[in-house]
Every structure is written in structure tokens, then in C-alpha cells.
Amino acid sequence: MKIHDWFNGPYPARVRIALAEKDMLSRIDFVSVNLWTGEHKQPEFLAINYSGTLPVLELDDGTLIAECTAITQYLDALDDNPVLTGRTALEKGVIHMMTKRAEIEFLDAVSVYFHHATPGLGPQVELYQNQEWGLRMRDKALRGMQYFDRVLQQQPYVAGDHFSMADIAVLGGMIFASLVKLAVPEECEALRAWHARVQARPSVQQWQRMVERGAPQN
Ligand code: GTS
Numbered sequence: 001m002k003i004h005d006w007f008n009g010p011y012p013a014r015v016r017i018a019l020a021e022k023d024m025l026s027r028i029d030f031v032s033v034n035l036w037t038g039e040h041k042q043p044e045f046l047a048i049n050y051s052g053t054l055p056v057l058e059l060d061d062g063t064l065i066a067e068c069t070a071i072t073q074y075l076d077a078l079d080d081n082p083v084l085t086g087r088t089a090l091e092k093g094v095i096h097m098m099t100k101r102a103e104i105e106f107l108d109a110v111s112v113y114f115h116h117a118t119p120g121l122g123p124q125v126e127l128y129q130n131q132e133w134g135l136r137m138r139d140k141a142l143r144g145m146q147y148f149d150r151v152l153q154q155q156p157y158v159a160g161d162h163f164s165m166a167d168i169a170v171l172g173g174m175i176f177a178s179l180v181k182l183a184v185p186e187e188c189e190a191l192r193a194w195h196a197r198v199q200a201r202p203s204v205q206q207w208q209r210m211v212e213r214g215a216p217q218n
Helices: 010-021 068-077 089-117 131-154 165-179 189-199 202-213
Strands: 002-005 029-032 056-058 064-066
Touching: 002 010, 010 068, 010 089, 010 165, 010 202, 056 068, 064 068, 068 089, 068 165, 089 131, 089 165, 131 165, 131 189, 165 189, 189 202
Parallel strands: 002 029
Antiparallel strands: 002 056, 056 064
16 A cells, blocks of 8 residues: 655644554555645646545555545555544544544644745745635634633543554644744643643554654655
């Protein structure tokens, strides 16, 4: 299996952390797509993913699966022990809901802020920017952090009692927020405590070490 991604991107991080949780990193060949030169917007990559985003999973038979949630669901099901995406109907429903909420209310909002209200990937890649929209999305992301803080005051993990894909999605938001220097409000103590706990997980540590090794040479 191959994954087309960029080594330190927040969305790619979601899949890399899921792979580390499942002890599957060694089964993947990573193909580097350079976001900073706009490789993901070139026809060659758009043929792989119409949406022009990373990551994309490519199976040995050529099947392409884009979207972090879809990729994680596929990978998690391979061993018939889908601990990240839910083993029961109830778990699946709640984890999916909270993952989607993490995207809509937090991670995607930080991403829009980055692309619209900061230099983003630079003038060669960011062909349209709307600063007002970007700033609104920054404020939405901050409200999202407050929402997840309230959730985590009630339960240890984003979707309940177990670490899941929903935690990884919120972690993606925290990774992106840190890249764009969007601080977690001081009063979000439960979110901060959860963040410290999940950052200590071996999967997240392993991802951190991959990032520290730096950009691939291909
Ligand atoms: N909904 C998609 C998913 O969940 O996979 C979003 C993917 C996404 O936005 N990926 C980022 C991207 O391709 C990668 S990164 O910014 O996290 O590194 N961004 C490039 C762009 O131009 O939007």
C-alpha cells in the first residue's frame, strides 16, 4: 500500500497516527507530494484525488481512497478489530459523529484560517484568499476548542471512554493550530489535559519523531 502525503501536514498526521496505533506503518510506502510547491494542484495529482488534498491511500490493485476518515476506516477494518472507528453499531455512530464534528468545528476551520487569513502555502498556491472568511473561521475554531473542552470535562476521550479516530481528528486540529500559532484558551483545562495525555501516546511520539526527521528527499 502507498500513501500520497506530505510528511508534517496535520491531515496526513491523522492517518500516520492511526497507522502507528495499528502498528501498520511498516506496511506503507509514503509518496511525497510537496504542498509548498503546489504539487497537489497539478493535473497529475488531481487525477489521483479530484479534491486536490492529501493524504490519499493507494491500494496494490490501484484503488484510491482519499479523505482521512475513509482511509482510517479502511485501515482500521483490515484486522477485524476496528478499535479506532468502532466495534459496535453504537461506537461507529458516535465516533463518526464526533470525528465529523472535530473537522467541521475545529480542524477544517483552522485550515481555512491558514489558507485565507495567513500567507498559507504562499502566493503561487493560494490563488484566492478571503481574509474576512479566514478570520471568521479562526473564531469558529476557537469556539470549537471550547466545545471540545466541555466534552472532555465529561469523559476521558472525545467519543467516550476509549481513544478513537475522533481523538485523532481533534489532535489534527491541535497540530494545525500549533502550526498557525493559534493558542488553546487558558480556561480550556480539560482540553489541555487531554492534549498532554494523547501526546504521550507511543503513536503520537512516533509521528513526532517522523516529523523531526524532516522532509523526504524524493
Ligand atoms: N477533508 C480532507 C481529508 O480529511 O482528508 C482534507 C484534507 C486536507 O485539507 N489536506 C491538506 C491539504 O491537502 C493537507 S495538510 O494541509 O494537512 O498538510 N491542503 C492543501 C490545500 O491546498 O488545501
